[in-house]
Amino acid sequence: MGLKDDLSGVNSSTKFMVQFVVASILVIPGNIRLTSMYGVLGIYELPVVMGSALSVVAIIMIINAFNLIDGIDGLAGISGILSNLAFAGLFFYIHQYEVAIVSLILVGSILGFLRYNLTPAKIFMGDTGSLFIGLISAVMAIRFIELTKFNTLGVPQISAGPALAVAILIVPVFDTIRIFFVRILNGISPFTADRNHIHHRILRLGYTHFQTTIILSVFNLVCIGLALLLGYLGNFTLITIIFIISIVFNWGLTFMLRSKERETVALRNLFI
Helix, strand or coil: CHHHHHHHCCCHHHHHHHHHHHHHHHHCCCCCCCCECCCHHHCCECCHHHHHHHHHHHHHHHHHHHHHCCCCCCHHHHHHHHHHHHHHHHHHHCCCHHHHHHHHHHHHHHHHHHCCCCCCCCCCCHHHHHHHHHHHHHHHHHHHHHHCCCCCCCCCCCCCHHHHHHHHCHHHHHHHHHHHHHHHHCCCCCCCCCCCCHHHHHHHCCCCHHHHHHHHHHHHHHHHHHHHHCHHHCHHHHHHHHHHHHHHHHHHHHHHHHHHHHCCCCHHHHCC
16 A cells, blocks of 8 residues: 555545554454553553554554654654664563564664665655554554563563553654644644654754754653663653653754744743
8 A cells, every 4th residue: 555655646545444454454363452551541451342442543553653754864764773673672681582573674674775765865765664664663562562461480571561662652653643633723634744743843943854863863762761761650650751751852842943933042932
């Protein structure tokens, strides 16, 4: 479907229908689904139907999140590398070598492509690449969350697996949630294309494509580091902290953009 979209275009309803079918195949016969909320919002075990529905939504959201951040040279590729390197390292840590290898194969594939996609880009991944990276990353996230649920004798344990998965995917996921929320507040369709993504906002500050990619990659690594250090806080608290940090980061960008446009640094730029 991604290849078809790159060659001749696919309307959004067809795109979502195909994503729904693919996600449903993974979740139902593939049994790649969330079985618990791990204490987030006070919810633990999920009924099969609810867990399956949540998993389908999560897979579709992550797929589209990677598609939406593929707006500047190298960003989707480096985000895919960071995410899957993190998942691979964690899978090796908990002795899940077969799943780790899947993540490493994707990392190697993106690295080969990235040589031609960094500024100035000679080729672009398009939907063919970004949707595929999103799909594999979504599967790795769900597998990681579920594998950290069980205590296996002799295997290192990881605290707050779901929060760590959120930290690993925070850049594309937060940008997607933010952009949808802003579009709905402005009374337009959340699927309307614009140049208000977080990477576009950083570009407007005067940074290059490569510098923007590095800034977002460093932010991603900081979130992963915090999730590893603060795992003892629990999933709900840690996910809340990660999203608050993301909101503050975006608020900081807003302040800098307003200050640049108004050619003055003032406290009111934080709010108006």
